[in-house]
Amino acid sequence: MPTAQDIHTLLRFLSQDAKVPLAQAMGKVKELQKAGLGTPSEIAKSDIESIKSIFTDEKIAKQVLNTAKRVSKKRAASDTPSITTPKKSKRSYGSPLSPPELEESLALPEPCMDEDVLSKTIVYTNRAPLVLAFVLTLIKYTMPGQPLSSRLSLAQAVVSVNSRAKAVSLGLESGNRADEEGWGEGQPVCKIMGREIRVMKRWGYQWKEMKDYDASIESGGGTENFNEQPPLWGVDLEALKKSNGPVTPGSASSSQLPIYTAHSARAYILRSFGSPKLESEETEPSPANKKSNAETAVVAEREKNLGLLLGALELLLQSWSTILTKEELDKRAWGWYVRIRPEVESGVAGWGGKGNVKLADILSLRRQETR
Incomplete structure (x- = not known):
């Protein structure tokens, strides 16, 4: 049975590493664990269709899968946990629409x-x-x-x-x-x-x-x-x-x-x-x-x-x-x-x-x- 720490770790991966909005990440933790995808390494070994069946949005599903593969690869090369530092990029909230x-x-x-x-x-x-x-x-x-x-x-x-x-x-x-x-x-x-x-x-x-x-x-x-x-x-x-x-x-x-x-x-x-x-x-x-x-x-x-x-x-x-x-x-x-x-x-x-x-x-x- 997943512990509170397991849930916290998965939630942190989704919201911080994979950049899934916190409210949405919360709603997917239980579904991922039920599907046997409770860790980044388990997600990385999965496929896009399995992830998409949970997140439904193909763009977000690919984002989660690719991030899991990247994080798992880094962790495999080092004993220390990989921390993804948010890139400082210029964010635009404007729109070409009137x-x-x-x-x-x-x-x-x-x-x-x-x-x-x-x-x-x-x-x-x-x-x-x-x-x-x-x-x-x-x-x-x-x-x-x-x-x-x-x-x-x-x-x-x-x-x-x-x-x-x-x-x-x-x-x-x-x-x-x-x-x-x-x-x-x-x-x-x-x-x-x-x-x-x-x-x-x-x-x-x-x-x-x-x-x-x-x-x-x-x-x-x-x-x-x-x-x-x-x-x-x-x-x-x-x-x-x-x-x-x-x-x-x-x-x-x-x-x-x-x-x-x-x-x-x-x-x-x-x-x-x-x-x-x-x-x-x-x-x-x-x-x-x-x-x-x-x-x-x-x-x-x-x-x-x-x-x-x-x-x-x-x-x-x-x-x-x-x-x-x-x-x-x-x-x-x-x-x-x-x-x-x-x-x-x-x-x-x-x-x-x-x-x-x-x-x-x-x-x-x-x-x-x-x-």
């Missing part, structure tokens, strides 16, 4: 608001992407002036901060958080779902016609502080800490700060909500063309499930948004999430574990109108 085109490229499945369908739907997932979906929808009501790109970035920031805190509480990570050591000091702070997130203001980012932008703000209600915010990026303080600068309070341009990118958050959420039958059933090897068709069907099923989940969350938040302030809505959101999150084993054993989420449970949290 703001409206960027927002369009991030489009998610349309939320399904059919209560009959939602009440019968169950999705199979782990907790991190559920937090992401919850925050993504919550921000529409608490910060209505934020475009989809900002909502994705901010939601991923909340997931990462929450995952880091959980990892520390389980003993899988140690040391102070980046914000506790002063990284990001001087950057604005935004409190979302009970978590304080350092943000970067995107001055001049006009993502739709100004008259439409003004109308969306005016219709949002709530406190003026939220409405006056320009579009935001969530700042990745842990990445800033690992790169060792160069930004310090009062120096350099904030454009050099690493951020949680909208496209990576979108890719993560699109592939995270399966159906219980699809996720739990074992399948026999099939010819390449049949396998390709099956994979396409799984992708379509997950995107459909995301639309259903987003619809249920919309109905929940809509029901309360008319009587609660934005601050009150934000305060209540974590409690709602806790009540509907998938059940997993306690402690380290449940790290990254998956379970069922009944959308009927989300609908049951809606405000009951009195007559």
Whole structure:
């Protein structure tokens, strides 16, 4: 049975060496160990199809496999563990697309608001992407002036901060958080779902016609502080800490700060909500063309499930948004999430574990109108 140290070592390899986002790495540790791929050397001896069956994204699967081979090769040549030092490279967060085109490229499945369908739907997932979906929808009501790109970035920031805190509480990570050591000091702070997130203001980012932008703000209600915010990026303080600068309070341009990118958050959420039958059933090897068709069907099923989940969350938040302030809505959101999150084993054993989420449970949290 894997020990806490085994889990910690594998998680460190995925997140630090293979550069897999921490929240995603958490969700894959248990699957890798179940498949007999609990160490870099075991992963290195595997093949791309085996890795891809776990990570689904071919690019990330190749990244994990190639890193495992490189790390294993270095360790074979020396008795001392190999430590991969992050390369200092110039990171760019810009896009050749215009703001409206960027927002369009991030489009998610349309939320399904059919209560009959939602009440019968169950999705199979782990907790991190559920937090992401919850925050993504919550921000529409608490910060209505934020475009989809900002909502994705901010939601991923909340997931990462929450995952880091959980990892520390389980003993899988140690040391102070980046914000506790002063990284990001001087950057604005935004409190979302009970978590304080350092943000970067995107001055001049006009993502739709100004008259439409003004109308969306005016219709949002709530406190003026939220409405006056320009579009935001969530700042990745842990990445800033690992790169060792160069930004310090009062120096350099904030454009050099690493951020949680909208496209990576979108890719993560699109592939995270399966159906219980699809996720739990074992399948026999099939010819390449049949396998390709099956994979396409799984992708379509997950995107459909995301639309259903987003619809249920919309109905929940809509029901309360008319009587609660934005601050009150934000305060209540974590409690709602806790009540509907998938059940997993306690402690380290449940790290990254998956379970069922009944959308009927989300609908049951809606405000009951009195007559």
